[in-house]
């Protein structure tokens with residue numbers, strides 16, 4: 418979670434400002450934050466809608482916040498592979514858990530929260 422500078426929990430070393438692109442819109446985040454922290458701070462609580470659970474399909478979002486429930490899946494274009502730190506091939510992407518994925522400057526993320534029936 419993001420901690421406000423005036424919080425009694427401060428001082429927290431905050432990384433520099435970075436910009437993510439979420440569903441084509443810029444989202445300002447800070448280096449060291451997870452995607453979930455950045456998305457929640459930007460007011461984006463709905464991250465995807467699972468298919469096959471009947472109607473109405475309610476959007477899912479961050480639930481456990483620690484990588485267990487998979488409720489926070491987002492599509493990340495060209496994620497870096499941890500073992501090589503090299504970008505994946507052009508056009509590639511992966512469903513990643515927002516709560517355990519570090520935000521990176523220029524990262525392109527897609528949610529499925531706005532897709533009807535997705």
Ligand code: FES
Nearest residue numbers: 480482484487516
């Ligand atoms: S919120 Fe549970 S895995 Fe991300």
